[in-house]
Amino acid sequence: MTIDTDTIRHLSEVSVSVEIETEDMTLNIGPQHPSTHGVLRLVARVDGERCYDVQPVIGYMHRGYEKLSEVRTYPQVTTIVNRIDWVSGYANEIPFIVAAERLMELVVPERAQYIRLILTEMARIASHLVFNASYPLELGAATPLFFALRERERVLDLLESVTGGRFHPNFNRIGGVKPAYAAGSNTRKMPQDLPAGFLQETREAMDKVGVAVDQLEDLVAGNEIILARTRGVGVLPQEVAVAYGVSGPNLRASGVPVDLRTTQDYLPYDRFDFNVITAENGDCWDRWHVRLLEIRESIKIIQQAIDTIPSGDLQAKVPKVIKVPKGETYVRAENPKGEMGYYLVSDGGQGPYRLKIRSASFSNISILPWILEGILVPDIIAVMGSLDFVLGDVDR
Amino acid sequence: MTSSPSETETTSLQEFADRVAGAVSGVAELQFGTAKIKVRADSWVEAHRTARDELDLVFFSWLSAIDWSNQVEVGDPPREEVEERIELLSGLSDVTEGNLVIMSTDLPVSSPRIPTLVDVYAGANWHEREAFEMFGIDFEGHPNLQHLYLPESFAGHPLRKSYPLLSREVKPWPGKVDVEAMPEKGRSDEPSTENPEA
Amino acid sequence: MPTWVIDLFSNFWVSLGGKLLLVALLIPLVGMVIGFAEMKLSAKMQARVGPYFAGGRWGWAQLIADGVKFFQKEDIVPTDADRPVFKSAPILVLVGTVALFVVIPFGPGLAFRDLDVGIFYALAVSSLSTVGILMAGWSSANKYSLIGGLRAAGQLIAYELPLVLAVVGAVILAGTMSLQGIVQAQIDAGYPYVVLQFIGFGIFMIASLAELSRIPFDMPIAESELVMGYLTEYSGFRFLFFFLAEFANMFTLSAIAATLFLGGYWLPGVPEDVLAYAGPIILIAKVFLLVFAMIWFRWTFPRFREDQLQRLAWVWLVPLAILNIVVTAILKVVL
Numbered sequence: 035m036t037i038d039t040d041t042i043r044h045l046s047e048v049s050v051s052v053e054i055e056t057e058d059m060t061l062n063i064g065p066q067h068p069s070t071h072g073v074l075r076l077v078a079r080v081d082g083e084r085c086y087d088v089q090p091v092i093g094y095m096h097r098g099y100e101k102l103s104e105v106r107t108y109p110q111v112t113t114i115v116n117r118i119d120w121v122s123g124y125a126n127e128i129p130f131i132v133a134a135e136r137l138m139e140l141v142v143p144e145r146a147q148y149i150r151l152i153l154t155e156m157a158r159i160a161s162h163l164v165f166n167a168s169y170p171l172e173l174g175a176a177t178p179l180f181f182a183l184r185e186r187e188r189v190l191d192l193l194e195s196v197t198g199g200r201f202h203p204n205f206n207r208i209g210g211v212k213p214a215y216a217a218g219s220n221t222r223k224m225p226q227d228l229p230a231g232f233l234q235e236t237r238e239a240m241d242k243v244g245v246a247v248d249q250l251e252d253l254v255a256g257n258e259i260i261l262a263r264t265r266g267v268g269v270l271p272q273e274v275a276v277a278y279g280v281s282g283p284n285l286r287a288s289g290v291p292v293d294l295r296t297t298q299d300y301l302p303y304d305r306f307d308f309n310v311i312t313a314e315n316g317d318c319w320d321r322w323h324v325r326l327l328e329i330r331e332s333i334k335i336i337q338q339a340i341d342t343i344p345s346g347d348l349q350a351k352v353p354k355v356i357k358v359p360k361g362e363t364y365v366r367a368e369n370p371k372g373e374m375g376y377y378l379v380s381d382g383g384q385g386p387y388r389l390k391i392r393s394a395s396f397s398n399i400s401i402l403p404w405i406l407e408g409i410l411v412p413d414i415i416a417v418m419g420s421l422d423f424v425l426g427d428v429d430r
Numbered sequence: 431m432t433s434s435p436s437e438t439e440t441t442s443l444q445e446f447a448d449r450v451a452g453a454v455s456g457v458a459e460l461q462f463g464t465a466k467i468k469v470r471a472d473s474w475v476e477a478h479r480t481a482r483d484e485l486d487l488v489f490f491s492w493l494s495a496i497d498w499s500n501q502v503e504v505g506d507p508p509r510e511e512v513e514e515r516i517e518l519l520s521g522l523s524d525v526t527e528g529n530l531v532i533m534s535t536d537l538p539v540s541s542p543r544i545p546t547l548v549d550v551y552a553g554a555n556w557h558e559r560e561a562f563e564m565f566g567i568d569f570e571g572h573p574n575l576q577h578l579y580l581p582e583s584f585a586g587h588p589l590r591k592s593y594p595l596l597s598r599e600v601k602p603w604p605g606k607v608d609v610e611a612m613p614e615k616g617r618s619d620e621p622s623t624e625n626p627e628a
Numbered sequence: 629m630p631t632w633v634i635d636l637f638s639n640f641w642v643s644l645g646g647k648l649l650l651v652a653l654l655i656p657l658v659g660m661v662i663g664f665a666e667m668k669l670s671a672k673m674q675a676r677v678g679p680y681f682a683g684g685r686w687g688w689a690q691l692i693a694d695g696v697k698f699f700q701k702e703d704i705v706p707t708d709a710d711r712p713v714f715k716s717a718p719i720l721v722l723v724g725t726v727a728l729f730v731v732i733p734f735g736p737g738l739a740f741r742d743l744d745v746g747i748f749y750a751l752a753v754s755s756l757s758t759v760g761i762l763m764a765g766w767s768s769a770n771k772y773s774l775i776g777g778l779r780a781a782g783q784l785i786a787y788e789l790p791l792v793l794a795v796v797g798a799v800i801l802a803g804t805m806s807l808q809g810i811v812q813a814q815i816d817a818g819y820p821y822v823v824l825q826f827i828g829f830g831i832f833m834i835a836s837l838a839e840l841s842r843i844p845f846d847m848p849i850a851e852s853e854l855v856m857g858y859l860t861e862y863s864g865f866r867f868l869f870f871f872l873a874e875f876a877n878m879f880t881l882s883a884i885a886a887t888l889f890l891g892g893y894w895l896p897g898v899p900e901d902v903l904a905y906a907g908p909i910i911l912i913a914k915v916f917l918l919v920f921a922m923i924w925f926r927w928t929f930p931r932f933r934e935d936q937l938q939r940l941a942w943v944w945l946v947p948l949a950i951l952n953i954v955v956t957a958i959l960k961v962v963l
Contacts, residue, residue, distance in 0.1 A: 061771050082778075083934060093579035100564075101588055104505040105595060136462045174843050174931030180674035259844055259930050276525060278553035279490045290525050292489075297528025360509075363462035364521065364532055366491075377519065377532070379496055383506050392492040392521065400556040411775070412847070412933045429579065 058086065063414065065094050071168075071418070072425025076402070080411060088406040088414070090399060095429040103389040108134050108208055108356050111386065116202050118393055119427040122161035122370040124153045124193065127206045129367040130389075132300045133378040134208050137361045138352075144302075145346040146210035149228065151301045152236070152339050153193065153205065155332040159243060160189045161370035162325045162332075165422045169322055170254055172419040173263050178254055185246040188239040195229050208356050210349030227348065233340050240333045247329050255323070264318035268405055268417035271316065278404070279397035282372025283324045284421055288316030294368035301367075306338045318420035325422065357384055371395050371427055391430055395423035443529075450487075450531050454480050466532045471544055474518075474535050478550045481522055487531065491521035493547070493557035495565045499539070499591040516542045516565055520554075543568040564589035647740050651729055655722075658879045659872035660691040662919055666875070667691075669920065670927045698871075701864035708769035709861065717767065718862070718869035720760030725873045727753040728880040733808045735893050735907030736900070746807035747799060750884055751792050754839065757873065758784040761841075761848065764870075765858035776857025779934055780841065780848035786941040787838035787845070793949035794831040797956040798888045801825065807884075811892035815900075820891035827952045829889040831945050836881040837922060838941070840874060846931040882918035883911065890914050 061080045065073040073094035079087040099118065103111045115130050116123045128150060135142060167182035190200040197203035197212075205212050254260055270280065275288045285292055293310040295303040311327045313320035358380045366375035372394025379388040398421050406414055444458075447465035451458035454477035456469035469477045481487040496517045500507055515536045523530040537544060546569040547554035558569045559578040566587040569575055577584060586593055637643045664679070667690065671678030683689025705714055731746045733739040743749050761784065765777015798821050799805055802813035814820055822829045838845035849857040856862075859870055886892060891914075893907030903910075932940070 059771060061775075083775075093577075093581075096579040098588065101504065101593075101595060170930060174846055175927075175929060176670075176843075177674050177927050180676060184675060253928075257929065259932060262936055263930060263933060273488075274552070276488045277490060277551050279492070279551075281489075292525050292528070294528060361462050362464065362466070364464045364530065366530065373491065375491065375521070377492075377494070377521075381506070381508050383509070385505060387505070387508065388496045390492070390494045390496075390519070396556065397492075397553060400553055404552075410933065410935070 061085075061411075065091075071423055072428075074399070074425055074428070076406075076414070076418075078406075078411075078414065083410050083412075085406065085409055085411055085414060088403055090402050092399075092425075092428050095425045097430065099430045100389055100391060103386055105385065107384045108358060108386070111389065112206060113202070113204050115391075116204065117426060118391065118430055119161075119369060119371055119374070119395070119424050120201050121164050121424055122157040123199070123201045124157040124197070124203045124205065125161075125367070125369045126374065127203070128154055129300060129365040129374055130376045130378070131206045131208060132367075133363050133365040133376050134356075134358050134380075136363050136365065137358045137378065137380050138208070138356075140209050140350050140352070142210050142350055143347040144344045146348050146350075147302050148339050148343045149211050149348070150206065151303070152336055152343075153196065153203070154301065155336045155339075156189050156193060156236075158332050158370045159329050159336075160186050160193070162329045163189070163243075165325050166250055166254075166322075166329075169419045169422075170260070172415050173260065175254070175257075175260070178250055181246055181250055181253070185243045188242060192232070192236055192239055195235075196232060207349055207352075209352040210347065212348070233343070237337060237340055240336055244330065244333050247326060247333075251326060255326075261319065263412075263416055264322065264420070266315075267318045267413050268409070268420060269315060269317045270401070270405060274401070274404060275316070278401045280372070280401055281397065282369070282394055283311075283328060284321055284372065284398055286311060287313045287320035287324045289314055294366055294373060298366060298368070300365055303335075305342070306335050308332075308335050318416050321420040321422070355384065357382060358386075366392070369394055371422060371424065372398055393427045393430055395421075395425075395427035396430075399423050399428055446529050447531065450481065450485055453485055454533075456533070464532060465530070466534055468534050468536075471518075471535045471537060474533075475545050475547060475550060477533060478520070478522070478547055481531070481533070482550055486524045486526070487522040487529075489523040489525050490551035490553040491523050491530065493518070493520040493554055493561060495519060495537075495561050495567060495589075497539075497565060497589065497591045502591040503594040504591070514539050516567065518542075518544065518561070518567065520547070520557075537567065541568070542566065543570060545570050546572040548572060563587070566590065651726060651740065655726055655729065655876050656695070656872060659875040660695065662875040662878055663691045663694075663871070664688065665916075665919065666923050666926075669923050673924070673927050695868060698868035699865050703864050703866070704861075706769050706861050710767035710769070713763050713767035714861075715866070717760050717764035718866045718873070720763065721757045722869050722873045722876075724754055724756035724760065725877045725880055727756070728877075728884070731807050732880065732883045732911075733811055733887060733892060734911055735904050736808075738893075738904070738907060739808060742806060742808045745805050747795055747805050747810070747884070747888070750807075751788075751795065754791075754877075754881070755784075755788060757839075757877070758788070761858055764862070765848075768858065768861040770861055772856075773858050773860050776848045776860070780858055782934065783838060783841070783845060783847060783937055786938055787835045787945075790831050790941060790945035790949050791835035791839060793946065793953060794828040794835065795888060796949075796953045797821075797825045797828040800953070800956050800960055807887050807892075811887055811894060814891045815894050818896065820889060820896075822889040825889055825952070825956070827948060828956075829885065831949050831952070832885050832889070833918070833921070834945065835941075836885065837925065838937070839881065840877055840922075842874075842878075842922060843926045843931050844929040845937060847934050847937060878919055878922060879915060882915045882922070885918055886911060886914040 058079045058081045061078045062075065063078055064075040075091040077089045077091060078085045099114050102114055106114065111130065112127050116126045118126045163182045163186040167179040170178040193203060194200045197205035270284065270288050272288050272290050275285050276290060289312055291310050291312045296310060308331045311324050311331065313324050360380060360382045362379045364375055364377045366373055374394050375392035377390035378386055381387040405417060409417065443463065443465055444460055447458040447460050447467065451467050454467065454469055455473065456467040456477060459466045459468065496519065498512045498515050498517060500511060500514060516539055518535050518537055520533045521530060522533060544567065546558060556578060558572055559575060561567050562569060562575055563577045563580050564587055637646065668678045679687030679690035681687060682693045705711060728750050730740040731743055731750055733742065761780045762777050765773050765780060798810060801821055801824065802810040804810060804813065841848050849859060859867065862870060893903060893911040895910050898906060
């Protein structure tokens with residue numbers, strides 16, 4: 035479509051004859067809708083199939099985490115925090131725990147850091163597989179859903195075998211990860227570690243996920259209809275993306291090679307060899323493709339980590355009642371959805387004085403009014419799906 | 431790899447913080463790996479414009495506030511007396527090296543107001559709306575200063591320390607239980623979680 | 629056959645009643661079988677099992693159970709809906725399908741009614757469902773349904789043209805519009821018309837996918853955007869009508885394609901006297917091949933956007949179909 039929006043607006047405002055002059059229609063997309071990834075409401079002014087003005091209305095899922103965290107202790111905050119982006123549950127806990135450990139100036143054992151890294155990358159694979167399942171479904175192709183979710187089941191089963199939870203692991207503790215048997219038990223003498231066979235099963239599962247990613251690429255990537263629906267649709271230029279704070283695969287698809295795994299030291303990513311996937315155009319197809327290729331990179335990282343995982347403790351020595359000394363710090367991490375950060379203000383007590391949660395999807399969808407202006411109604415769905423947001427992440 | 435920054439990282443971060451502080455005429459403070467630059471409230475927008483144009487901090491990460499107050503309705507009051515103010519924070523970053531600064535300024539608690547950052551960073555729009563509804567900060571010149579998360583008719587500013595958690599009024603928290611006691615040995619009516627072969 | 633049966637059925641009214649009964653039984657049966665085939669085939673393509681519990685391990689009674697479920701649901705008509713239009717829309721859609729059933733030749737002399745203008749009648753009557761869909765979209769008092777109905781209007785009207793034009797090539801080759809006559813012409817020629825009319829066949833299949841509003845031409849329903857498009861407000865047995873109409877229409881359009889292009893109830897090499905008994909089986913086998921292809925496309929492709937869909941129809945299919953007609957006519961005269 036090469037007609038620009040100004041011409042369209044002019045054409046629709048010109049009245050050909052009194053009887054067929056039409057008004058705009060206000061269409062409410064959501065909050066209950068198959069494609070809005072949760073309770074997002076878009077109030078769209080639509081003329082036929084072309085939409086002029088889209089205002090997102092959010093807050094249907096606001097749970098007040100920042101206020102709640104002021105009356106919780108640090109381990110209790112961990113349980114709230116992994117419900118922010120529930121698709122990649124494990125990855126939400128990490129920056130918060132690292133912030134608390136930074137204020138306490140704790141040294142986390144190597145083995146715990148490697149385990150955290152493996153589980154974070156598995157959460158990233160799970161999140162990107164959900165995207166690869168739901169995005170073609172929004173365009174109309176129903177089959178990739180089943181392929182991707184079947185692979186995700188492998189990853190979630192592995193996560194459950196280690197942490198006990200598929201979506202809300204609660205596996206991190208201040209100072210490391212949860213030791214396998216609770217403290218104070220009679221069985222403290224047994225080795226506290228990952229379940230037997232976990233590393234081997236993970237390696238095999240990663241091979242199978244790699245095969246499935248190839249299948250998905252075959253099925254979806256070359257399909258002419260997918261290309262027609264996503265190429266050139268919803269182009270996000272670099273300057274706009276950066277000014278709005280868009281992060282993660284969305285930013286990398288617009289050509290900005292920012293990957294916080296390479297610049298931040300919250301987990302030992304610098305020991306592993308992986309590529310930062312970027313694309314050039316910043317349209318929906320690029321955003322989809324970047325996420326598919328990132329699954330392969332995560333598989334590489336996990337395999338390298340499994341090969342070189344050291345032995346050791348799973349948790350540093352911490353007192354029973356954890357009090358974090360006074361201080362402020364900001365830790366940012368590369369979550370599957372984008373940049374997630376926690377600004378932790380501690381006053382020396384058992385809980386935070388103020389916790390500011392910078393969630394990725396909040397900034398990612400603040401761009402919707404800009405990007406959806408003058409777009410066709412089916413393309414609204416295509417663009418929204420390609421931004422890959424979750425309402426828990428938006429609303430906190 | 432430890433979780434606190436190494437010596438060389440701290441020095442380069444200190445250099446970066448000093449450079450930023452010099453450019454925006456603020457005071458740099460480095461703690462726990464985070465560079466915080468305190469500027470005056472009347473040069474808030476200018477400081478951001480300088481940061482964006484001259485220091486290459488083009489990525490707008492977030493904007494929020496802290497309510498420093500000695501009397502709190504929720505949680506514990508601060509252990510030492512703090513100066514009562516609303517501290518406005520914004521996070522800016524560059525896209526090449528991953529340097530991030532937190533710009534901060536202080537606003538008075540009663541009627542805090544400050545010019546908007548929307549002309550400098552378009553992304554500040556929603557963050558400022560959230561700060562407005564949560565803390566009551568008035569952003570002058572904002573195109574659409576309305577509630578973002580809360581319903582239109584909501585009164586009060588929830589993230590202020592003087593705003594109570596209403597669920598606590600109804601039912602008190604049963605105490606800060608951090609570590610529960612283990613079940614006693616030998617109880618036969620509950621399944622044991624211990625390994626019988628230990 | 630005993631003579632009293634033949635005498636009974638030579639009475640016009642009795643035979644009419646018998647035919648009506650047969651059609652009334654066949655349509656739901658065909659709908660259920662094809663619907664079940666879709667469930668099972670799609671499950672196989674997606675590494676699932678499909679219906680499993682209804683009727684034993686094979687799940688064959690799933691659609692019977694679905695039919696009963698739909699029947700016993702509450703009949704909800706939205707308050708703001710236009711009641712007479714809302715209630716009659718599903719009937720129109722089903723009528724279009726049933727009327728098509730009448731002219732399909734299942735064997736030599738085995739059509740419900742063989743008309744001289746068979747294919748002309750079939751194409752005209754299949755457009756009734758378009759009207760029904762528009763009525764459904766308009767009367768539902770729901771913005772999503774309205775958008776779905778408008779998309780359906782554009783799409784169905786746009787694809788009527790390639791559907792009709794694609795058929796003309798076969799009619800030219802056969803020299804008659806009667807469906808029995810076209811099959812007979814293929815028997816006389818010795819080869820099915822798809823050999824010469826492959827372009828027409830391709831266009832007919834694509835246009836019939838669009839007429840059925842199946843993916844990839846699924847914009848009027850567009851489940852992920854418009855909830856269910858023009859079907860959003862329909863529930864209970866009204867939805868069952870639409871549901872059955874879609875599957876029965878798959879059968880009828882595929883049967884017409886098989887008759888026109890694939891040789892209908894005839895296979896090369898089968899002697900004529902066997903055709904009276906084997907004809908229906910051969911035709912149904914061909915129909916199931918085409919239906920399988922339709923199901924396969926539905927689960928592989930995403931959907932076209934409305935403007936891309938229209939571009940495909942007007943810029944590609946209509947000129948190709950016209951070209952096909954011109955070439956066929958010239959070759960028929962020359963050769």
